[in-house]
Structures are given as C-alpha cells and as structure tokens.
Amino acid sequence: MPDLLIELFSEEIPARMQTRAGEDLKKRITDGLVEAGLTYAGAAALTTPRRLTLAIEGLLAESPTIREERKGPKVGAPDKAIEGFLRGAGLTRDQLEERDTPKGAVYFATIEKAGRPAAEIVAEVLEATIRNFPWPKSMRWGSGPLRWVRPLHSILCILTDEAGAQVVPLEVDGITSGDTTAGHRFMAPNRFSVTSFDDYAAKLKRAFVVLNPTDRAEHIWNDAQNMAFAAGLEVVEDKGLLAEVAGLVEWPVVLMGQIDDEFLDLPPEVLQTSMKEHQKFFSVRNPKTGRIERFITVANRETADNGASILAGNQKVLSARLADAKFFWENDLRVVKEHGFEPWVDRLNNVTFHAKLGSQGERVIRIGHLAGELAAATGADKTLATLAGQGCKADLCSEMVYEFPELQGLMGRYYAAAAELPEEIGQACEEHYSPLGPSDDVPTAPVSVAVALADKLDTLTGFWAIDEKPTGSKDPFALRRAALGVIRLVLTNELSMPLLSTFTMQVSDSSEFEEKSADLLSFFHDRLKVFLRDEGIRHDIIDACIAMEGNDDLNLLVKRARALNAVIATEDGENLVQGFKRANNILTQAEEKDGVEYSYGADVKFAETDNEKALFAALDGAQGEINTALKSEDFPSAMSAMAALRGPVDAFFEDVQVNTDNDILRRNRLNLLSQIRKVCSSVADLSKIEG
Template sequence: MPDLLIELFSEEIPARMQGKAREDLKKLVTDSLVEAGLTYASAGALSTPRRLCLTIDGLTAQSLPVREERKGPKTDAPEKAIEGFLRSTGLSLDQLEIRDEKKGQVYFAVVEKPGRAAAEIIAEVLEATIRNFPWPKSMRWGTGSLRWVRPLHSILCILTDEGGAEIVPLEVDGITASNTTHGHRFMAPARFAVSSFEDYSLKLKSAHVVLDSAERESAIWSDASNMAFARGLELVEDKALLAEVAGLVEWPVVLLGDIAPEFLELPPEVLQTSMKEHQKFFSVRNPKNGRIEGFVTVANRETADHGATILKGNLKVLSARLSDAKFFWENDLRIVKNAGLEGMGEGLANVTFHNKLGSQADRIARIAALSEALAPALGADVELAVQAAKVAKADLRSAMVGEFPELQGVMGGYYARALGLPSEVAQACKGHYSPLGPSDEVPVEPVSVAVALADKIDTLTGFWAIDEKPTGSKDPFALRRAALGVIRLVLTNNLRLSLTEMFEKSNPQADATDLLNFFHDRLKVFLKDQNIRHDVIDAVLGMQGNDDLTLVVKRAQALDAVLKTEDGANLIQGYKRASNILSQAEEKDGVEYSFGADLKFAETEEERALFAALDQAEAAILPALKAEDFAAAMSAMAGLRAPTDAFFTAVQVNAESEIVRRNRLNLLSKIRQICLSVADLAQIEG
C-alpha cells in the first residue's frame, strides 16, 4: 500500500489560520478519498508559515470495482420518464434490462464502475480541495482564477511504495505538481526533491525548516526558559502567544533582551500587554520583585552576529512603544491626582452604554445602588462597596485603556492605589469584571464580589428589560458569559442570595422568571463539567428556593450522590411504579389519593413494614430538610427502597376489597409525597 505526501507551498499564511487549515486539509482530502473508494491506515497534517502538509499512510492502490443496480420506470411508462432515467444512468435504451414484476415489466439499469488508480482519484480530490478550500479570507493574484490565502507557488504530491516515489499528475491554474519543495526562505532557498515523508521532513530540517508547529513551540519555550533561568529570571507563560509566534517562524531562534531602565517602573501588565500586542514579545520577570525586566523575541533565522543586530532593531522599536505607554501612564496619574478617579470618569456621562439603557454614567449609578443592596448579605462594607462601584469604571476614560482596552479594571486598580484609596476599592476596580471565562479567577474579597455581582446583574436585567436576549448561537452582549460569571461568584463564595429579589431590585421591568430560567440553563451547563446530570438538576429545580443557586447545587450534589448508590438507583424505579399506579387509578376513579392511609387496614406484613418505614423516613427527612442537611434527607429517602420493593413483590394494590384498595393507593401516595418533599424524582431518566 502506498503512502501519500502533499505539500501546498505559498507565501506566509497568517498564524491564526494555520491550525484550522491543517484540520481542514486533512478532513477534506481524507473524506473525499474514502468517498471515492480508497481506504487508509492513518493521516496527519502539519504546517509552517509557508506550507500546509498532509501525509497519509497505508493508502489503497486503487478503488474496488462497483456494480450498481437501479430500478427504473415500467416499460409502458411515458417516453419522457424513460428518457430521464436514461440520462441519470448514462446508458442507452438497449443497455437496460427488462424484468418481470408483479405490476408488469420494469426497466433496470446495471452500472458497472471499474476500479480506479489511487493517483487518478488523488488528482481529482486535491484539485477540488485546493479550489474550494475554506479560508476565512482568500485572494487572487496574477491573471488566474484560483483563490488562496496568499499566492500559491507550488504543489508537491507524491505516492511512495516499495518501488519508489511517483508524482501524481495534477495541474491547478498553471501550477503543476512535482516532487520538489523549498527550504528556509533565506538560509536554504534552493529547491530539492523528496521521495517520502521521512525524506521530506529530514531534508526540511537540514534546510532550516521545523515542520511540526508543536516542535517549534517546544523549542521556543525551552530555549526561552533556559535563557531566562540563566539570568535569574523567569519567563511569563502565555500559551496563546506561544502558538502565534510558532506560526510566524520556520526556524525559531530565541533572543533575550533587557528593557531600558526608564521603563522598569511601569506596571507589569502594561509592559506585558504592550510587548505582546505590538511586538509579539514574551515578558521576562524578576521573581524577587515581580517586575518585568526583560523580553524574548523569536527570530526566523540565524545570523553571523548571533542576533545582535536583530535585538538592536527590536529594542529601538520597543523603546518607542514603551515611551508611548510611559506617557499614557504619567498623564493618567496626573489627571487622577488632580481630579480623582470620579473626575477622570466624568466624561462617561457622554459615553453611551446602549441607546435604550443610557450612558455609562447611568449604568455606574445603577451598579452603585445594587452594590449597596448586595453588600450586607455578602458581609461587605456598604460605604466601600458604593465607593468602589462609583470609581470602578473610571479608567475607561484613561489614555492607557484607550490604547489597551484589555487593561480596563487593571489600570483602575493602579490609579486607586496611587490615590491612596482603601485596598478594597482598588481590588474591586481590578476584580469587578471577573470572572470573564470558565477558567478565570473568581474574586473572593467581599467588596469586589459585591461590585462584580452588581455589574453582571445590571447587564443581564437591563438587556432582559429591553428584550435583547441571546438567540441560538448569537449572543452579541455576552449575556451567557455574564450569567456564568454570576453563577461562579455565588458558588465559589458560598453565597445565599435570592436571585429573583436581586433581579427585581436591579430592574423591575425585567422578566425575573424568564431570566431565572436562563440561569437554570446556564447552571446545567456549568454543573455538567462536574459530572452532575441535567435530569438531576431538573429534579431539584422544582423545589422551593430554586433562585438560591447555592441551595440548588447542595440539593443536586446530595441527590447525585444518592443516585450512585444501589438503594438510590432502585428507589427511582419503585417511586415511578407507585406514581404510575396512582396516576392511572386517579384518572380512572376521578379522585386524588393523597391522604387517609390507615395502618388498621393493612393485611400483610409488607404493608405494615412500609407504613413503619414511611413514618420513620418522614420523621428523619423533615428536620433534615429544615437544617439543609440534604445528604441526610436523601439517605433517609433511599432507605425506602427495600420496604417499597418488598411491598410491590408481595402485595396486589388493586385488591378486591375497595377499602383495602383505597388504603393501599393512599399508602402509595405517601411514598410519592415523601419523595417529592426531597426532589422531583419523576425528572430522573432511566
């Protein structure tokens, strides 16, 4: 079985597009080959800034012949129907077979397709893939019609087996497939021939090209970390930047430089953001004082002076960038020291938050009022919470945040500290946006939590009030993220809050019930990662206090734990059996069996045992629920499993005696009643 090697060589592919392009190339080609009748053992896609590569091992040499039978119209069908069938099969009338069926004679087409050579199929598949490749953006060049992310220069396409390598005959828009490629643009630009993937990757390495992006990432991180360590420093981790830089170079050469002394007092976040956004530099930190004192840049070539000229040029550009950052920093500090943070934020009255929700200043006033309402329940100082809410967004008017929007909040914290404001206020300025994502750190300082909750609840109730809700995959105002942020703030800090009350205090025009349902959906998604099933959540959401997320989760965790036990899992079946029998009897009799079970009408030991077990469970469950000891309540409920099973095994509910029948139905009603006091077990699947 031959192996296939494809390389599409072009001008530089944007780093952000390379990962998806690898996967798209692999899927499009392999799916099409399989559809055409070929099979393969394994496939892998790789990339550098100038090439996409696909290697497929164990490809079948040709497709199998196919014999296909298609039933056509009856022989006496209208002429146009017969002509249409002939066109669809590509056969003539004399090539059709006539077969007898119950309703008369029918035409059949027998189409035999011979097996095709792999090279022929590959050529068709690869041309279609290239012409229809799903780049986010593509371009045309020259006079041809082909579109590619950047001008496509060459196509390498070979099949290799024991007999050697065969070039797959293919031409796309004047580009003819070959067995040759280029090495590094500057260090080894000459073309060279290859005979297999192993030969290709080894020769590329000799030509200063590291084909695997993961290998480039590893080399960059290892070299940069070692260089920093040798200087007593440490590299600041940034996985996204590492992936991006690995997509910018074919032969990574790591260089370590020092930041000029005049910039060392800038906040670390400012240095990191400026170097990352403008220069794609990694930050190097002094672990002793937390300052950013150096940077790592990754060149795409080796030089005779070991990168000295490259570093000199980078330092010149970096100094210009950091000079701007220093100016913003000093100018912002001057403003806040003269006018305070509230003075800096005065211009927010002229900044629209949303045309139906007013300005940013209006929003700040709402957040301050809600922070005041929330603070006592969180154990936060009310005055500090209000003060923090009033200044938390002031840095939106700062020059630094204007240049680097991702530093909003961070800069507010620095400016608050520079003014000597309480540390709780400075922390809230920085932390009130958090958590921004599922892995972001959650604030735990009470003032920060109060402002963070108020910020997110105001956003949600505001957009709910103007009926701007997420629909399908569209969520332009990131409301799902805001709801998840509230959930994580509440659960991480073990807060006991009525969300409904908070919604009504925040914005009475918002539909609190609908918004609470939205939160319940987000909660299910959040708890799925903790292996708590949706049906378990549904079983506790119908209980009183379902707007207290901490209470809901405690119930769900206790129920989930019980359902993982044998008694808990089997009790579900007993409960559902009791509920089904009751429902059928109530519908038939037109009455509700909800009370009146009397021990004196019990005829069997199993009935009497179930009476006793229900009384015992009820006596344990009610105080446990009141004390919110849900584990004890669930355990007492699970204890009903054995007597319930025994009852159904030995007792016929629909007894001949109407008195006994009603008594037994009321006994089943007590099972339902006790279980429903703990959770709605009808929601549990299975």
C-alpha cells in the same frame, strides 16, 4: 502501496490561520480520496509560514473495481422503459440478464466500474481542494480566478513507491505540479527536487526550514528558557504567543534584549502587554522582584553579527512604544493622586453602555447600589461594597486602558492604590470582571464578590428588561457567560442569595418585571443544567429539584441536586423512584376516576397486614427525619431518609392490593399512597425523574 506528498508553497500565511488550514487540507484531501475508493494507512499535515504540507502513507495504487447490480423493468415492458434503463446503466440490450422473480421475469443489469490509478484521483481531489479551500480571507492576484490566502507559487505533488517517485500531473491557473520546493526565503532560496517525505523533510532542514510547528515551538521555548536562566531570570509563559511566534518563522533564532532602565518601574502587566501586542516579544522577569527586565524576540534568520543588528532595531522600536506607555501611566497617576477616581467616574456619563440602558456612569450607580445590597450575603462591608461598585469601571477612562483595553480592571487596582483607596476597592476593580470563562478563577474576597455579582446581574436584568435576550447561537452581549459567572460566584462562595428578589432591586417597576424575572430565572436554570452536566448530573434530576420551593436560591438548588444525584445512583434510591412512580400513577388514576383528592390522611387502624402497618410507621419516621434535615439544609440526610423507604414501599406493594373491593380499605390505601407522595415530594419532585 505508494506514499503521497503534497506541498502548497505560497507567500506568508498569517500565523492564526495555519493550524486550521493544515487540518482543512488533511480532511478535504483524505475525504476526497476515500470517497473515490482510495484508502490509506495514515496522514499528517504540517505547516510553516510559507507552506501547507500533507504526507499520506500506505495509499492504494488504484481504486478497486466496483460491480453493481441493478434491477430493471419487467421482460416485455415497453421499449421506451427498457431503453431508458439501458441509458442509465450504460449498457446494451444483449448485456441484460433475465431472471424469474415472484412477480415474473425481470431484466437485471450488472454494471462494472473499473478502478482508476491513484495519480488520476489525487489530481482531481487536489485541484478541487485548491480551488475551493476555505480560507477565512483570501485574495486574487494576476489575471486568473484562483483565490488563495496569499499568492500561491508552486504545487509539489508526488507518489512514491519501491520504483521511485512519480509527479502527479495537474495544473491550476497556470501553476503546474512538480517535485520541487524552495528553502528559507533568505538563507536558502534556491529550489530543489525531492523523492519522498523523508527526503523532503531532511532537505528542508538543510535549507533552514523546520517543517513541524511543534518542533519550532519547542526550540523557541527551550532556547528562551536557557537564555533567561543564564541571566538569573525567567520567561513569562504564554502558550498563545508561543504558538503565534512559531507560525511567524521557518528557522527560529531566539534573541534576548534589554529594556531601558527608565521603563523598568512600569507595572509588569503594562510591559508584558505592550511587548506582546505590538512586538510579539516574550517578557523576561526577575523572580526576586517580579519586575519585567528583558525581552525575548524570535528572528527568522541567522546573521553575521549573531542578531546584534536585529536586537538593536527591536530595542529602538520597543523604547518608542514603552515611552508612550510611560506617558499614559504618569498622566493617569497624576490624575488619581490629585483627584481620586472622581474625574473618571464623571466622564463615564459620556460613555454609552447601551442606547436603551444609558451610560456607564448610570450603570456604575446601579452596580454600586446592588453591591451594597448584596454585601450582607457576601459578608462584605456595605459602604466599601457600594464605593467599589461605583468606582469599578473608572479605569475605562484612563489613558492606559484606552490604549490597552485588555488591562481594564487590572489598572483599576494600581490606580486605586495610587489614590490611597482601601485595598478592597482596588481588589474589586481588578476582580469584578471574573469569572470570564469556565477556567477563570472565581473571586472570593467579599467586596469583590459583591461587585462581581452586581456587575453581572445588572447586565442580565437590564437586557431582559429591554427584551434583548440570547437567541439560538447568537449572544452578542455575552449574557450566557454572565449567568454562568453568577452561578460560579454563588456556588464557589456558598452564598444564600435568592435571585428573584435580587432581580427586582435593579428595576424601577418590579411588578412590570415580574414575568420577565420568571423567564430570567428559567435562563439561569438552563445555564445551571449545562454547568452541572460536567459533574454528571442529569437534567431530569435538576428539574426534580427546580420544581421545589426556593428554586431561585442556586446554592440550595445545587446542594439538593447533588444529594439527589448521589441517592439515585444507589440501588435503594433507584428502586424507591420506581416505587414512588407506581404509587403516584395508581393514585393519579384513582383520583381522576373518582373525581376526588385522596389527601385526607390514612388511618393505621384500617391496616390489615404487618407490611401495611410497617409502611405507616416508616412514613411517620421518615417525615420527621426529612423535616429536621431540610430545616438545617442537610440534603444528603433528607435524601437518605427518603431512600430508606424503599424496603417498606416494596413490601407494601408485594403484600397489598390497593384497589380492593372493600371501599374503606381502598380509600385508606389510596390515602396511604398520597402520604408516600407527600413525604417523597417534600425532598424532590420524583415524577420528573426519567426512566
């Protein structure tokens, strides 16, 4: 079984596209080979800035011969029908076989498709892959129609077995396949031939190319850590930047440079952001002070001066960048020290939030008002919450955030401290955007929680009011993320906060918004189902709790759902649900048939058996326990009391015929079933439980 090696060698591929391109190359080639009948033992894709490489082991030498049997027309059918069948099968009449079937004699054809050599199939699949490769962006060059992310220079494609290596012949827009590649652009640009993947990887390393992106990333990180440690410093971890830098170099050379003293007092986040976004530098901080004092850069080549000239050039460019950042920082500090947030808050009136929802200035007034109203629920000081809400977006008008939008919120904390505002306001400025995603931390400081909730709820009610809701996969205003943020804030901080009344705080006409409020609450319930699915709580269990009163209190709703989920997982809980459904079905059918509602209370004096009497007692006891537990929001105890009814309910159905001929007994027992439904339904709507 031969091994296949493919390399597509080009100008530099953007780092962000390399991983996906490697995956696409692997999938398209292997899918095409398997579809053509060539199976394989294993495949791996590797990428560098200049090459996409695919190595496939244990490929079949040729596709298997396939025999297919086709049933044709009946013997004696019109000639045209038989001729059409022969054309489709590619056979002559003398190659047909007559067979007797229950419907008479019928022609059968046996079609044999001979296997093809692997090289022939590989050539077809690779050419189709190159011509139809799914680059996010591609370009044409020269006079040919071929499109590639950057100009494609060469195609290496060889099959290797015990006899040696064989070039798979193909040609794509004048680029002919071969068995050669080139090394590092500057350090070893000459081309060389290879005979196998191992030979290819070894020769590339000698030609200053590290083929595996994981190896490049590990080399960069290890060298960076060692350099920082030797200087008594530490590298700020950034996995995204590490992956990107590993995609920018074929031969990583790690260098550590100095940051000029005049910039060391800038906030560390400013230094880190500026160096990462503009220069792709890693930040190196002093663990004792938290200051960013040096940077790590990764060159793509070794130099005679051991990188001194590269560092000098990088430091010169970095100083220019940081001079701008220092200018913005000092200007912003001057504003807030003299005037506080007021000038920036005023300028928010000139920043449009949405054409139908007004400016950011109008919005922060709404956020401040709602944050003040929510202060009681979060345990915050109302005045502080209101002021924090009104100032939470002020830093959007700072020069620093205008240059680095990703620092919004964080700079608000620095500027609030400079303006000598209460610490809670600065903390809320930084934290009110959170949580942004499922792994983001959730604020717990009372003022921050109030402002974070107000920010997200104002967004949601505003867009619902103007009928701008998510549709399908489209959610341009990130409303699903906002709703999930509210859910996590409420649950993490165990807030008692009915949503329906909160919605109406943000609209001028609450009566007009009533229907939309119900729809927005339903949206929250849908997001909650997605959130709780990760806990293993089924949607029907949540539906059983949503059907209960107070379903706009998310904290109570989730407590109820978690307790119900736990009790349903027990044998008693599962069997009680079945008993409840049986009781509910019998009762519903009887009420429909009789045209009356059996809810007037059963009388124990009509009970005939001990099990029937025991159910009366069990229901009375359970109702008292459940009511007590629900008042204290002790849902586990309420669910346990409900589950304890399993035995008496089962014994009742085994012992008693509900629809007896005695009308008095029948009515009494139907009213008893109504009592079962009433007691269970005070905990959750078990009719929603599936299965």
